[in-house]
Amino acid sequence: MNPTIGWIRQLAESWGVPGVLVPLVPFLVLLAVLYAVIGLAAYGAKRKWPRADKTIAFWLFISPWLIGFLVFTVGPMLSSVYVSLTSWDLITPPKYVGIANYTEAFQDPRVAQAIKVTLLYALISVPLQTALAFLVALLMNVDLPGIRLFRTIWYLPSLVSGVAQIVLFLWVFNPQYGLANDLLGKAGIEGPGWFNDASWALPTVILMSLWTVGGAMVIYLAGLKDVPSNLYEAAALDGAGVVRLFWHITLPQLSPIILFNVLTGIIGALQIFTQGFIANGGPKDSLLFFVYYLYDNAFQNFRMGYASALAWILFVIIMALTAVTLRGSAFAVYYETELGGRRRPRLRKG
């Protein structure tokens, strides 16, 4: 523990602050000092340039984010670079080892396995989810009586998420008592071992992820409602059929939303953790997702340096996949600038 922080804590304890609140005191003191400095600076600035109140207000308003950015993002990022070059178990002081962590990571067969499993998951589940969500949204966009009830039913599973969802599906796919194998058995098929079978575990997780496709469906549905109907009317007058309407109007109009969902989907899929944790990495490391392996190294084996190196490798993978997706999408995504004589405000970068 930092000596200054320890001193503040001792002071708080001697003043009779309740034990639960003691850790908060150093934090609040640091924050108070920080804001005192900011407040003084703002006061001084206001005295000196009385007409700059807008500028001062802007900096004050973003100061929570700015401080958080420095304390929880920039600072940790810089120290993460350093930690990744050390060997550190949190107890003994960190020892500088150069790029040894990275060379170890490139030779570690479990890292290779983790990258393989995670990439496979992302590259299979994201397109599947996107396609399914989009098709379902198209289906739900038809104006039928009772369609709102169907929308609710298909969305409902998305509310069972995280640990509860995995616990449920561990039982749905239980080889002996589970729902899936019982149904398959009635159809005369002997079901696989699902989570217990090394070659089936990953497909099972992908299948499970399709269950919560409702969340993305609602986003596409909102997008479909936003497509101006005069486009369809004009094209239909020109003799376009259903397929061409879909291909030349629906798809281009929704392409920015699809891109947004694919991007967030890829980033989310590469950070999958809970499934691997609950399954303990799965049989024969078949569910050894990258973040789970990172967590395992950092908080089970206390290899902070190695875990930091892994985090940077993950960062590079995410950046690379994002860049590839953005490059690949450049010709496929249509950003409208003008529509029906009415200019839409574009997202301004400033």
Next chain:
Amino acid sequence: MAVLVETRPAETPAIRRADRPYWRRNLPTTLLLYVVLVLGSAAFVYPFLWMIATSLRSLAGVGSAGASIWPDEFLWDNYTRAITSFPFWRYTLNSVLTTVIPIVGTVFSCALAGFAFARLRVRFSGVIFAVVLATMLLPGEVTMVPQFMLFNNLGMIDTLYPLVLPAFFGSPFYIFLFRQFFARMPGELADAAVVDGCGWFRMFLLVYLPLARPAVVAVSILLFMGYWNNFLGPAIYINSDQWKTLPLALAGFQSVNGTDTPLLMATSVLITLPCLAIFFLAQKQITNGITFTGGR
């Protein structure tokens, strides 16, 4: 007049046909669509109903019932056991604390920053907004280990603080959402308030924030779903039983009582219940919220 009379009869049937709802124009397709909708609904809702049915069965009943979703037993006792067999209320309190406090913190800090980016255009504000957007791409895992060390230094490991405090410092995605929302609101409001001698902060708090209620509600719901089900955070920072949240407790429960299916299902249902309740209470706001989070 004569021209109108002449052209009308030819157009009327076509217009009438197009005016009829889709399902009356095209009956066979409609039937097919309904078959798909019903089959799909069955597939989607089946595991859900199975979860509820299983939570009401006895241990022996689970083995014999298999895929049936008919709850032929009603062992409400499973729910009593779920609540009493582990410190359920303690974990619920922890879950509520680590959900409600971060929601308040995130909404306030993000609305404040979003307002500044939308309404207080000053030098460098564009550059800084670009930085905000760029940080959306940074995976949390990169800062996970150093953040752990930071909280370790502050002596906050195995407390709820690491799960609560960062929320008060904004989150890029929600700053972006609020900025989009405030940018769409009329600027005359600000002018009027300035004429009345109102400071920027008071203007934000008394004029803009109340008007941003739809955004606040939508963001709060999204945040609720995220924080209530958060697992990685508690898994890193919480060790002792006393501070466990519900998802963490359920995960531990799964590894200890992995064979007691009804108990596990009852606990899962209990954990999911708040999300379901919020969904049915705020269905409209959820759809609105998703509409403006959907990109574009």
